[in-house]
Amino acid sequence: xxxxxxxxxxxxxxVPENIVxxxxxxxxxxxxxxxxxARTGIEERRYVTRFKDTPATMGTEAAKTAMERAGxxxxxxxxxxxxxxxxxxxxxxxxxxxxxxxxLGHCGALDVRNQCSGFVYGLSIADQYIRTGTYKNILLVGxxxxxxxxxxxxxxxxxxxxxxxxxxxxxxxPTTEEGRGILTTHLHAxxxxxxxxxxxxxxxxSGVFTEDRSLFPQEDPYASLMITxxxxxxxxxxxxxxxxxxxxxxxxxxxxxxxxxxxxTGYNVEDIDLLVxxxxxxxxxQFVQKLLRLPDEKVFNNIQKYGNTTxxxxxxxxxxxxxxxxxxxxxLICLAAFGSGFTWASALIRW
Ligand code: UT7
Numbered sequence: 041x042x043x044x045x046x047x048x049x050x051x052x053x054x055v056p057e058n059i060v061x062x063x064x065x066x067x068x069x070x071x072x073x074x075x076x077x078a079r080t081g082i083e084e085r086r087y088v089t090r091f092k093d094t095p096a097t098m099g100t101e102a103a104k105t106a107m108e109r110a111g112x113x114x115x116x117x118x119x120x121x122x123x124x125x126x127x128x129x130x131x132x133x134x135x136x137x138x139x140x141x142x143x144l145g146h147c148g149a150l151d152v153r154n155q156c157s158g159f160v161y162g163l164s165i166a167d168q169y170i171r172t173g174t175y176k177n178i179l180l181v182g183x184x185x186x187x188x189x190x191x192x193x194x195x196x197x198x199x200x201x202x203x204x205x206x207x208x209x210x211x212x213x214p215t216t217e218e219g220r221g222i223l224t225t226h227l228h229a230x231x232x233x234x235x236x237x238x239x240x241x242x243x244x245x246s247g248v249f250t251e252d253r254s255l256f257p258q259e260d261p262y263a264s265l266m267i268t269x270x271x272x273x274x275x276x277x278x279x280x281x282x283x284x285x286x287x288x289x290x291x292x293x294x295x296x297x298x299x300x301x302x303x304x305t306g307y308n309v310e311d312i313d314l315l316v317x318x319x320x321x322x323x324x325x326q327f328v329q330k331l332l333r334l335p336d337e338k339v340f341n342n343i344q345k346y347g348n349t350t351x352x353x354x355x356x357x358x359x360x361x362x363x364x365x366x367x368x369x370x371x372l373i374c375l376a377a378f379g380s381g382f383t384w385a386s387a388l389i390r391w
Contacts (some may be wrong), residue, residue: 044219046163046170048389049177049213050112051359052224054104055086055206056093060187076201085347087187096128096137098207099183103142110211112177112322114142116174117211121151121166123158123182123351125239125380127151128190138181140308152280155237156379157227157309158182158351159208160222160387163375166212166223168282172279176214182351183207189239191278193381203322204347208355225387226297237286237380239279241271290320290378294328297386298376305388311372312338316361318377319343319353328376340366350379369390 062073076082088094088326099122107113122135129137133151138144154161159182167263186203190196194232215221235249270276294317300375302309309332317325322343329339349356354375361367378384 044171044173044214044216044308045223047112047168047215047217047221048391049209050106050110050205050211051109051209051355051362052107052109053100053206053208053352053356053359054098054101055103055296055356056088056098058087058089059084060087062201068192069197069200071197071201077111077344077369079321079323081341081343082202082347083344085345086206088185088205093185093205094128095124095126095183095185096134096209097143098185098205099134099138099181100141100208101178102207102209103138103181106209106211107179110177112211114144116177117142117144117179118147119163119166119169119178120144120147120192121152121178121180123152123162123180124153124184125153125155125158125350126184126186126326134181134183138179144179152351153385154351155381156320156348156350156353157377157381157383157385159354160225160375160377160385161227161383163210163212163222163387164227164385167225168287169220170212172311173214178212179209180203180212180355181207181209182353182355184352186349186350189279191275195275198277198283199279203351206346206349206352206356208352208359210355210358212303213336220390223388223390224301225302225385226304227383227385228293228297229381229383231381233285233289235280236382237279237281241277242267247300284334287321287324289382293378293382293384294324295331297378297384298332298374299330301374301388303384307372307388309334312374313368313371314361315339315374315376316354317341318379319346319357320348320367
């Protein structure tokens with residue numbers, strides 16, 4: 041029987057026009073271009089323009105390009121998967137907003153909450169639906185607007201300087217071409233470290249998982265999903281990251297999950313034509329590259345221009361690599377991600 045696999049039929053990305061350099065950030069907080077470049081590789085990032093760009097609008101723009109390149113129209117899309125950690129609304133999810141903006145009728149729309157691994161998790165979900173013949177055109181979007189929710193005072197500089205806004209999208213279709221398409225995906229999570237990189241407040245956690253139970257709003261015992269004056273005073277309504285701890289785990293999990301994908305398919309690291317890692321920090325990608333002994337031309341990085349765009353980083357990078365002619369027919373492409381959760385994941389694709 042002919043095997044059905046999933047192929048990426050079209051890619052697109054959208055980044056807001058507002059470019060924010062390291063020097064721009066150094067005007068509002070105690071940081072500098074040298075520190076940011078040396079520790080992260082980032083030179084600039086994009087920020088959404090208020091009343092214009094949102095995760096859903098950026099995702100919609102990226103999707104339009106991906107759909108055009110795949111040669112599909114709104115009627116063809118039969119499922120939407122939307123990955124983000126910065127949704128337009130707490131609920132409903134961004135998938136339905138993209139569905140509405142694109143006029144996709146009443147197809148299903150699923151939101152994925154797996155942060156930096158969101159796109160690869162979404163890819164794996166889509167792959168299952170396509171292999172089983174359930175859907176024929178899945179729109180997968182990764183989109184983030186970090187800038188509206190980060191701390192621009194010196195207190196938040198470690199987190200704030202690394203994140204950027206943007207969106208990437210892919211249209212996924214079945215293929216029966218021998219050996220082509222998504223060969224394997226691998227998903228992992230370790231909730232032990234859930235709070236090491238997290239946006240906790242406001243939330244419904246009731247103070248149960250945080251060491252400081254006073255974070256749970258005392259003002260109104262029935263309303264926990266609100267920002268309290270204490271949170272604002274302490275900055276607990278901003279994302280928190282234990283940077284060094286995350287870094288150490290990332291450099292362990294990236295190679296691990298890449299090796300897992302290679303082992304599952306019988307390939308060696310030398311067989312990879314292009315590794316597109318989640319753009320967390322250029323130092324992490326370089327560490328992984330060195331460990332795997334991959335030459336420069338086999339690892340794609342664009343964090344220098346866009347910062348860390350979480351769920352959007354892999355589709356933006358993959359799309360840019362493709363636009364630059366670095367993803368060619370027959371190439372073995374490896375995607376790998378690690379981030380908050382912790383979650384980590386990989387995919388091997390024969391293009
Ligand atoms: O995508 C999801 C996964 N996320 C990641 O993978 C991020 C992983 N972690 C990292 O990328 C790095 O840990 C950071 C880039 C966030 C931080 O770099 P670091 O080398 O781990 O720095 P650090 O947090 O250990 O801080 C070193 C020093 C500290 O000063 P002291 O205590 O040595 O005086 C910080 O206060 O650098 C200071 N610092 C800064 N200085 C200037 C922290 N942030 C900044 C900043 N500008 N933006």
